[in-house]
Amino acid sequence: MNKEAYVYFMTNKNNKVLYIGITSNLMRRVAEHKAKTNIGFTEKYNCNKLVYYEISNSIVVAIEREKRLKNWKRCWKNELVNSFNPKWLDLGGSIGVTDKVVKGIVEQSYKKD
Numbered sequence: 001m002n003k004e005a006y007v008y009f010m011t012n013k014n015n016k017v018l019y020i021g022i023t024s025n026l027m028r029r030v031a032e033h034k035a036k037t038n039i040g041f042t043e044k045y046n047c048n049k050l051v052y053y054e055i056s057n058s059i060v061v062a063i064e065r066e067k068r069l070k071n072w073k074r075c076w077k078n079e080l081v082n083s084f085n086p087k088w089l090d091l092g093g094s095i096g097v098t099d100k101v102v103k104g105i106v107e108q109s110y111k112k113d
Helices: 026-035 059-070 073-086 099-112
Strands: 005-011 018-023 048-057
Touching: 005 026, 005 059, 018 026, 018 059, 018 073, 026 048, 026 099, 048 059, 073 099
Parallel strands: none
Antiparallel strands: 005 018, 005 048
């Protein structure tokens, strides 16, 4: 049985840094980035703005796509984002990521500690 998987790009407020990731739950993962619940690249560089995503029906296909995209030149990645989201707007709201969802993620991370 195939499960939906997403390849996505996060950036910072000035669009200077790009993070490429994969997930099976895009809304939850973007909320985690916004809440800074995971220490790492996106937390360090404030990548909390979703600017691009694509859906796959297979996690294997998504992983392969992520690997290819990570090897692309930055200008090619920019062109991909421009074709999907020309103003580089934060697409989090369009997939259901609200302040309430982010707050819930933060509360869940406190319960884990």
